[in-house]
Amino acid sequence: MSLFKTREWWSTSVGEAEEFDNGCLCVANIDNESSGSDKVILGSYQGILRVYNPRPQKTESGWSGYSPEDVVLEQAFQQPILQVEAGKFSSGSENLVLAILHPRKLSVYSISAIAGSVAHGSQYKCEGLYEHNLQRTVHKFCYGPFGGVKGKDFICVQSMDGTISIFEQESFAFSRFLPGALLPGPIKYVPRLDSFVTVSSAWRVECYKYQVLAVASDSGGKDETQNIRSGKRVTFDWSFDIGEQGMDIAVIAFPQAPASILILGERSICCLTETGKLRYMKKLGYDPSCLLPYASLSEGTINYIVATHTNSLLIYQDVTLKWAAKTEFTPVQCQVANFKELNGVIVMLNDTGRLECVYLGTDPAIFVPPHVESRELNYAKMDAEMAQLQKRIKEKGQKAVIAPNRKPEEDLQVNIHVSPNLDEMSMATGVEIPEEDSVPSIQLRIQVKARMLIDNIKLEVHAPWPLATNRSDYSIPSVEPNTPAELFVSIFQRGNSLPAHLYVQISASYQSATGGSRITTLRAALPAKLVIQPVLPVKSALHKLTIDTNKPPISLNDIFPDMLGENAGGQGAALGFQFFGGPVVTVLASKTSQRYRLQCDRLEAMWIPLKELVSRLNQHFNRGKYGDFRASFDGSLPLQEYYELVDSHFECRLGATKCSEMLAQRASQFRVIERRLLTRFKDKTPTPLQNLDTLLEGTFRQILALGDAVEQNQMAEAVAANNLSCGTYLLNFLIRLWTDMTDEEFKVLENAVSPVVSESAEQGWQEMTDAAVTHLLRTVLAKSAKDAAVNPSPLSIPSDTGKVKKHIALLCDRLGKGARLMDGLAEKKERTIKLPTPKTISEEADTELSEESNAVDNVISPNFRSEKSRKKKRGVVRAVEELAPLGLPMMDKPTAGLGELSEAKNQKIRSMVPDLDDMSGGGDEENHIANGDS
Structure with missing residues (x-):
């Protein structure tokens, strides 16, 4: 916040409902008056040109301000005015003339004053000198003595596509594409370097020599050259990355200041030397609107003004803030002008046409609060009032009605009604169960209510595999408050697997009244007769x-x-x-x-x-x-049977990794053979293929077989994941009945031994469960400081499941001995095992919690039997080893074949498909293949 505000010298509001931007303001002695007094020139996007000559009078109450006589010229044009500049643009005179840039035209006018013979004073006249019709929509222009010419100013027009066109006063010179100019940026001419400086679309300051642009331009007529579509590529003289979009560029050419280039960015001001070296950079904590350098009295420093979107003018000397003043609006452009009555006036223009000429002063801009009448403090009266207030608060507290905390009512409400009866005619489709005619379905009625009109509601019904729906997504155009929408969806079992749970989830996404995205989620329980x-x-x-x-x-x-x-x-x-x-x-x-x-x-x-x-x-x-x-539950936990589910799922994960590695190896081998075969076909001298075609066919068949193996392994992994999820739900439920857990403890148990089996190959269920259970054993279930000091293992796929099985057994053992899963709860009595003690599980992996291995024996069920033959007869697929042969000649199974191919052909292809990992290219590879074939 500024302590002072700017002092107004002269101001006016320009036009009505007109728009202005950076480039619409120019300050110059445009009428070439002998006194050298500046005039204020404005051009609006509505195409109106105005010239002001501020002449306020000094009075006792201050400056007189604006008067109608201050408007010396006002003229309307057919096209919007994008930029106005004053310079020596006429070849027949060295006086200042006005250049006006329209979207498709560049015009140059002479403004002169004709002395009047009556009381109303002088008359100003705007006379057109020449104009250039442009072939491209333009953005800005800059001017200067291009090529070192004396006493003249040439014009460089920048188009919206980044093309620059050079006009040497009345004649057109050339057009040139700048590399990397996808969008136009600020551009200025540096006279000392005879170069153009711009900010490209890559957020980089680039400098281009005028001579380089002139030499690289194509020759031709005016229309032909302006319509260039290609040309010689030009290179910049130097560049500097600023890392943000450039808003404006200012060239410092004051006598006392060093030759520099100022670049105003979105969040910084960068000062470069003329050779592209960084002098300094000032990071800004505000949004700047425009930049204006001015002459400095100190040797070797640069003074400049920065206007901000917080309605402030900040005066800097290099990177030091020297003054700050509050303004009445946000300027889009500032200029410094010298008038007859006052020099160094700051001229400011905003986007709506507010024009002010101000100077810096010490008028305070702070808020002065009104005076409050003071009174003497009566402490006795204050104590009596405080006692009365406390008494009222106490009475209100005793009589207060405790109201429940209600959640804010949702804009959308979803209700689900599950039919108590199965559908008379099943809606099941795509069923993978052999007896698909007997698979039933059940209907869900979904009702959507709204407190207000809500449009474009997306409704999704998610049923966990192996359950499915006849339709999973719905689109509701609109729901009115008194007219709820109803949808009907059928749920049935599609996959041939055990469902882990019987919950279906419905989510509705919509736009709330405040415009934010909202999602309403609801879960419904399905009856067990849907799956059994x-x-x-x-x-x-x-x-x-x-x-x-x-x-x-x-x-x-x-x-x-x-x-x-x-x-x-x-x-x-x-x-x-x-x-x-x-x-x-x-x-x-x-x-x-x-x-x-x-x-x-x-x-x-x-x-x-x-x-x-x-x-x-x-x-x-x-x-x-x-x-x-x-x-x-007073029996022993079926841990051995549960471990079989863990192993089956882990074997499927290993099978997926193995299949992926083999598929990548065979694909690489296939590409190598293709390259060798293509080289033989392109050879002008025909050479024998040396069974490369047979090798290619065999590898192709292996890739197809591996693809089928990956799909079947994915299916087997999904079945094993569901089986493991069911087993985990069952084990957690039995532990809850076994130890009489509270609801809070059961939540902790399900978070540690999660029944949700993820499909991630990097972080699977085994390693995540091992980490969670180990954390419990190190914290709430720790029996000594040694257990709490054990470092957790990394979350990487283990070599086997021995460690996670050991930790689950230790978890069950400590829970059976009365340990609690939450701090602050009293330990329970130790559970006694009624069944005989079986043998312990075999453990090959190292574990940090192995000192209680004997205690694990007490929680292992003695009913574990090896009955894989009976399970295979019932068609239960638990791992990739129980699938049919998939045609993988490189797998560990010695009986793996190539699918439907005969055994003889399998042997032939195996003999012709060696490992070709060392085939990286060159003639040695062909010799290696030829020797192997022979």
């Missing part, structure tokens, strides 16, 4: 889980009334549920004890039935106000 169907229970299974409750057992028919199917009419002691295209899960209810058992050949398949069972039991027993139903 009732079947007869299976008597035997590989995996069994027993859930204890504190309530007497009830019939399963009462728990699953909508999912009985073939079991309807039974005793309700056993129910069977089968995933579509998947395994059968049997649910058993004890008649004498308060236990329920789930059994299945696949551990991960028991997650959704277990969750559904506990949820329905909770709803059944907690219908009253004081429901105290509680479920618990």
